[in-house]
Amino acid sequence: MSDANLAIASNLDSSIRVENHEPDSEVRYSVVLLRGSVSADDASELKIVNTHAPAGSAPVKVLTDGKRFKALVELSEGKNAIRLEHTSLPTSELNLTLKPQTNPHYVRLIWMTDQSGETDFAVPDDTVTQDYANRLRTAALLMQTFTAERMKDLGYGPRTFALERDDKGEVVVHTWKGDRDKQDYYAQADNNRWWQHVRRWINEEHPDPMAKNVVLAAYTRKDPRTGKMLGHTALGGANLGLFGSASVFCWPRDVQSAMDVFQDDTAVDATHVHDDSAFRGTIWALASTTIGATLHETGHAMGLPHCTDNMGIMTRGFDHFHRVFTFSDPPSNRNKQPRKFSSEQEAYFSPVSASFLRWSPWFQLDGSSDQSEKPARSRPTVEVDEAARLVRISSSAGIPWVGFHSxxxxxxxxxxxxxxxxxxxxxxxxxxxxxxxxQMKPGTEIRRIVVVDGNGASRNASLPQPSP
Known part of the structure; x- marks a missing residue:
């Protein structure tokens, strides 16, 4: 087909419209979510092809709902020509350029075994392949794309964290042995000592101040005798997000299978594996909750506290992680029929969280390669003057953001x-x-403020509490 027959994908007169990416725009992450619509009655005949797709990537899976569509498209570095083809409509083309981030701050993925080095994770039966690296890599790419889309929707641009990549551009998944037997980790898991031990192990054995570490414990299991979970947690803070691997068996093995996983209403056999699906009891719900919860713990590692927004990733909004990529909740224990949702019912980083991430060093997209060798940047000053009943804040880098905590x-x-x-x-x-x-939030007792300066450095201060 000649260029004269191509329609620009986001043109208002086009029969196939991409609504969330402008033509000839630049993106800084390797998997884009395309949302759009067709002028025909049915989008199910839509086919999307990236003519510059990375070697080995699967054909694009297009999810449709009437005239609407969503699709995850994998990009190669440089220019990508994405063709949108429909049997009864003119073909459209969307050109996107992938420019990898140069920010030295990054998210590091770690599959942590006990000292035996055994990498297998819990599975409901022997039909599940033990390809933990692909599943963790895919989950991280989905988290990266989710974050970029939701940051952009809030007006901060498609800003997201960088993932560690090798010389070929592939996302790295480290497989590292812990320093103890799994039984020792099981004994620590009930009182947060496990998280503290893992953080100390990371900092001593694999230190990197540029890394936020997402650690999945390979040895998580369900005790068949007691039904108790062993080595399972969801904790995050400082430079570590730690999560059990009990649900990794249901995570997608590659980007294009994610759409199928988020539509899979197969029941979870809770007698063999952990059903952490918010009582919905299905594969799609288990994948959504646990990938969303991993992003939640990564958020804590980025410095985010919990918030009050029910759809926020930093609350139980992470149960609905899948909704950004789909159009309805498939059947589950909570809904016997597919349940559609509005855009306001999709999970996101709520404004109070996204605005903080905007200034995080891990969200700056670009940076000097020798940044890790530079002296630590000064932090803003925060002085609480109880006598004058005020807080004085200053920073030579400017003050773009102040948060107020209960x-x-x-x-x-x-x-x-x-x-x-x-x-x-x-x-x-x-x-x-x-x-x-x-008065920043009447009726709520503000006990602490957090100040972020233009360099992304932060400082917090507690406020005196009123006398009873």
């Missing part, structure tokens, strides 16, 4: 100046009275 979660936030990285319009200093702070 006991263990962030309640609200304020942004100052532009979102642009090179902008110089953030205030260098400010004063907030105690009364002004408490």
């Amino acid at each position: 006991k263990d979660r962030i309640e609200t936030f304020q942004e100052y100046g532009s979102h642009d990285t090179g902008a110089n319009d953030h205030p260098k200093s400010m004063e907030l009275t105690f009364d002004e702070i408490q």
Whole structure:
């Protein structure tokens, strides 16, 4: 077909429209989610082909709902010509350029065994392949794409974290032996000592200040005698997100199978494996909850607290991770028929979380290759003056963001100046009275503030509590 017959995918007059990516735009992550519609009555005949797809990638799986479609497209570095073909409509083309991030801060994926080196994970039966690296790699790519899409939807651009890649551009999954027998890890799991031990092990054996570590414990199992989970947790903070591997058997093995997994209403056999699906009892729900929960713990490692938004990843919104990639919840124990949802019912990083991530060093996309060798950047100053009943804040890098916390979660936030990285319009200093702070969210007791400066450095301060 000649170029004259090609329609630009996002043109308003086009018969096939991509709604979330502009033609000839640049992206900084390797798997894009295309959302769009066709003018025909049925999008099910739509075929999407990236003519510059990475070697070995599977054909694009297109999920449709009437005239609407969603598809995950894998990109090669450089220009990608994506053709959208429908049997009864003119073919459209969308050109996207993948420019890999140069940010030295990255997310590192680790499959942690006990000291035996045994890599197998729990499975419901012998038909499940033990390809843990593919499953963890695919989950991480989905988390990266999810984050970029939701950051963009909130006005921060398609900003996301970098994944560690090898010389061929493949996402790296490390397989590392822990320093103890699995029984020792099982004995630690009930009181957070396990997380502390794993963090100490990472920092001593595999230190890297540029890395946020996502660790999956290969040795997680369900005790067949007691039904108790052994070596299972979901904890995150500092530089570590730690998660059990009990549900990895249901994670997609590659990007294109993700759509099928998120539509799979096969029941989970809870007598053999852990059903961590928010009582929905199906493969799609188990995959959604546990990949979403892994992103939740990664968020904690990025510095995010819990929030109050029911659809936020930093609350139980992670149960609905799959909805960004689908159009309805398949049948489950909670809904006997497929259940459609609105865009407001899709999981996301809520504004209070996304606005903080905007300034994180792990979300800056580009950076100097020798950044790790530079002296630590100064942090903002926060002075609590109880006598004057105010907080004084200052930073030579400017102050783009201040968050206001109750006991263990962030309640609200304020942004100052532009979102642009090179902008110089953030205030260098400010004063907030105690009364002004408490009015940031009336009816909620604000106990702590967190200040982030234009370099991504942060500092927090506790506020005096009113006398009883």
